[in-house]
Amino acid sequence: MGTGRQNFPKVVAVTSGKGGVGKTNIVGNLAVSLSRMGKRVVIIDADIGLANIDIIFNLRPQYNIRHVISTEKTLNQVMVESKHGVKILPGGNGFADLTQLNEGEKLNLLSEFETLSDQADIIFVDTGAGISSNVLYFNCACDECIVIATREPTSITDAYAMMKVMSQEYGTKYFKLIVNMVDSAAQAKKVYAALSSALDKYLKNVVLEYVGHIPFDRQLQKAVQKRGLVMDNAPDSLSAKAMKDIAVSLERNPVSTNSNGSLTFFMNKVFQKST
C-alpha cells in the first residue's frame, strides 16, 4: 500500500442554505450511481433533526452514531447496507453532541472513523441546511462542498449566506453548485449567474463551480412516496438521468479541494471547529 492521497476516501459534503431543496435525494441517487460505477460509497447522515436518508433507501437502522460514541457498538455494527451496496451511517441526533465529547470519546470516534479509510472511495455527508455551527463545521471539514439550490429567491439568498459564513469564518474557498427542481438548463444557469455575480462582488476569493441541474420531476416525488429512489423506481426519468450524468462528471473532474487529509484529518477538523 502506498501513502498517496488516492488511498483516502474523498469526503463530500452536500449542503444548502434552505431546507427541502433535495439534498437527501441527491445524495442517495448520486451514491447509487457512483456505486454502479464501481465506487465504494458511504453516506453519513449528519442532518440533525431531519436525518432521513434511511427512508428513501427503505432501511430501518437500529443503531446510530450515538452507540459508537458510547462504545456500545463499532462503526461497522451501526452502518446499514442498501441493496445497492451503499453503506449508511445513521446519525440519529448524535452529531449534535460532538461539541460535548471528552478526549477519550473523541479518540475512540477517530479510530472508528479511521476504519472507514479502506472501506470507501467516496463518503457523502448529508449535512442538513442552514448556518448553525454543527452544519458548518461538517461542511468545512470535508474535501468538497456541494451546495444545492433551487430557483426560489430564498434558496438563492440562503445559499449565498452559507458560502459567505463558511468562507469568512472558516476559510472555505471552493464550492460546487447543483441547481435542483428547474424546468430547463437556462433556469439553472440563471441561478448560477446570480450566485456567482454576488460572489464576484463581495467575496472575491471564493470559487463556485457549476456541476449541473436536475429537472423538477414528479417521478422523483412518486419514488419518495414509496420510500424509494427515483434511480430505482424510474431509471429513465429526467431526474434519474440528470443525476447519473452528475455522478459521471463528479467522478471525472478533479477535486476542487478544501483539504488533502485522511479521515483522521477530517474528524480532527470537525472536532477543532466544534470547540
Ligand SMILES: Nc1ncnc2c1ncn2[C@@H]1O[C@H](COP(=O)(O)OP(=O)(O)O)[C@@H](O)[C@H]1O
Ligand atoms: N428534482 C425534484 N423534482 C421534484 N421534486 C423534488 C425534486 N427534488 C426534491 N423534490 C421534492 O422535495 C422533497 C424534499 O427533498 P429532500 O431530498 O428530502 O430535501 P432536503 O434533504 O434538502 O430537505 C422531496 O421529498 C420531493 O418531494
Ligand SMILES: [Mg+2]
Ligand atoms: Mg434531507
